[in-house]
Each structure stands twice: as C-alpha cells, then as structure tokens.
Amino acid sequence: MNRINPSKLLLSKWTAAHPQNREKHFLVSELFRDEEGTVREIELQAVLTRRSERFAWQTLQDSSAWRLGWL
Numbered sequence: 001m002n003r004i005n006p007s008k009l010l011l012s013k014w015t016a017a018h019p020q021n022r023e024k025h026f027l028v029s030e031l032f033r034d035e036e037g038t039v040r041e042i043e044l045q046a047v048l049t050r051r052s053e054r055f056a057w058q059t060l061q062d063s064s065a066w067r068l069g070w071l
Contacts, residue, residue: 001061001062001063002060002061002062002063002066002067002068003061004057004060004061006031006038006039006042006057007031007039009028009031009039009042009057009060010028010030010031011027011028011029012027012028012068013025013026013027013068013069013070014026014027014028014044014060014066014067014068014069014070015066015067015068015069015070015071016065016066017063017064017065017066017067018065021049022048022049023046023047023048023049023051024048025046025047025048025070026044026045026046026047027044027045027047028042028043028044028045029043029044029045029052030042030043031043031057032054039057040056040057041054041055041056041057042054042055042056042057042060043055
C-alpha cells in the first residue's frame with residue numbers, strides 16, 4: 001500500500017501498473033476539496049494523451065494499480 005499525504009498530491013507523478021491505451025504515466029493536475037478544505041478527489045491526467053479522469057485520492061493507495069513516480 002502506498003502511503004500518501006493527500007494535500008501534497010498536486011503535480012505528483014504516477015505510473016499505472018497495468019497501462020491501457022498506451023497511457024502509462026500520469027500527473028495529478030487538480031485537487032478537489034470539500035468546504036472544510038479536506039481533499040476528497042483528484043484529477044489524473046495522462047501525459048501521452050492529455051486525457052483526464054477524476055478519482056477518489058484513495059485510489060492511488062493501491063500499489064497493485066499505481067506506483068509513485070514515473071518508472
């Protein structure tokens with residue numbers, strides 16, 4: 001399990017463990033916070049295609065799907 005501080009995720013780099021559509025490297029491009037300032041979701045952007053997806057930040061804790069940094 002990846003240990004993550006959600007408030008430091010902005011612009012962090014991630015590698016998909018099982019790439020699809022040649023999208024392997026991702027960048028956290030935006031943080032979505034609730035009214036109290038707690039990070040609830042992130043936007044991941046594929047480096048190759050610039051396609052973005054919105055996820056709960058806890059998704060990145062799954063080390064079988066995501067690896068910290070660009071490998």
